[in-house]
Each structure stands twice: as C-alpha cells, then as structure tokens.
Amino acid sequence: SALNLLLGNMFGPLGATIGTGSVSVVHSMGGGNWTIDVTETDVGGTGFSGIFAALDAAPGSLTDGKIDGTFSIVNGGVRVTVPEPASMALVGLGLAGMAALRRRKAA
Template sequence: MKSIKHMLFGLVLATCAAFNASATPTYSDMFFVVPEFGPTTTQTWDFGISAPGALAGETFEFDFLFNTPPEPAWFSFVVFPDLAGSIAFTDLGIFAGDLFTPIDALSLNLASELAKGAGWITSGTYDLRLAGTFLVDGAGFTGRAESDIPEPVSLALLGLGLAGMAGVRRRKAVKEAA
C-alpha cells in the first residue's frame, strides 16, 4: 500500500515538474567524473548526488562530464535512486562537451525511477544531464558508467594471426597445385 502511495505521489510530482520544466531547478550543479581503470579493459565512472537538504517536491538538474577513451568505444550507464520511490527522473540528455549540442549516438531510456543509455561513441568529453524531482526529503541517486578500452596490441595480434592463417592456406593451395 505504501509503495502505491509513493508511486502516485511520484507521478503527481513528476507531472507537475514536467509542466513546470521552464522553471529554474532548486538544485543544479556540474561535476567532472574521474574514471577508474581496473585490471581489465574496462573504464568505469561512479557518480551520483546526495542532497540532505532537499525537500520533497523540489526539482534538480545535474550535469556529469565524462572524458571517453581515445578510440571509438562502447559506452553505457545506468542511474537509479538510492531509495526506491525517492526520486522521479523527468529528463535525460547526452550532450557534447559544450553542454549545448545534443548527440544521438546513444540510445537513451528514461523511466521515473531509472535512467540508462548505451551506444558507440567517439573520443571526447560528453555531458550526461539528469533532471527530476525529489519525492522524499534528503533523497539522492547513484550512477555507474562503463566504457570498453580498445587494446591496440590485441588488435595487432589478431591481425597477425589472420595474416598467418592466410599465408598457411595460400602455401597449402600452392603445394596442392604442384
């Protein structure tokens, strides 16, 4: 019963926020997200906000800036409230590093309690913009982005292997012809 009330309250607040989208959000900020490099060929970014002073019904718009690997790579992210029913996302966008040029390289999915996207992007700085409404006091959200890091050495080894296989096949064809 409580979750139904939360959902209805969230829908009402999200609808109000959508109609009041031109208003300046109560909370807004920009963050540069520092990547973490692990032992694998994946680069990760953990990001999010906590707004202990936020009150239910207040709105937010946050920009998270990412620098992606030097080659075209797969990039994906997911963002969700820290507490179910505490935030309603109302807008999601991915922009070039200038913060104004929208890009369509990623397929974006936005639900009231979940924002995610994935796709191939080229090297550069990208802005992930999230907007929404706090449904409970002191709410926050957490996100994680991942990108594959192309390995030039692995690609070179793969190319050498393919060339070697072609050479063996050619030698075998010449031997059979003789």
C-alpha cells in the first residue's frame, strides 16, 4: 500500500518488513516532558516494537522499551544531539576570557 511505501522510505530496509496492522499514537505534555505512547498491532513485520528493541540493544541505552532524551529518527537511524568538542572548547575559552576580564577589572 502507499502507507507501506511511505514508511519504507522513512525506515529504510525495515520498510519491506513492516507488514500490516494498526498504530495508535497518544501524546501528552507536562512538567517539561513530551510523552508519546505508541500502541502497535503488527501483523507479519518488524514494526515499531522491532525499532525500539534495536534501540534498547544499542550500547549505553536503557533497556526499558523507551527512547529517552533528545533524538530524531532519520532514515531508520537515531541521531542523538551531542555537543562537539570544538563547541565545548569555545564555551570554555569564553568563560576563561570572562573570568580574566573580571580579574583585571577587580585589580
């Protein structure tokens, strides 16, 4: 179906094994968190449960069947936002410069 083709483009090689079924998505916001509950009835395919299981198997991840933190799913892969070392170095240099300026003014 057209939906399977669309999901196939979104999830890459898993698209061919998504199969048929239904997905219910309920979301809520509160306390600075956005919770998305996905209930899946998958017939003959990997589906979202397979994606969550693969994410739980990733090194350093929690094995709770959830994706926690800041993330985006792009072409079947999960990208987590991590500051680059160069960006962190610039922040450190900026803070050191501000401290030196304050010290100079205090002297």
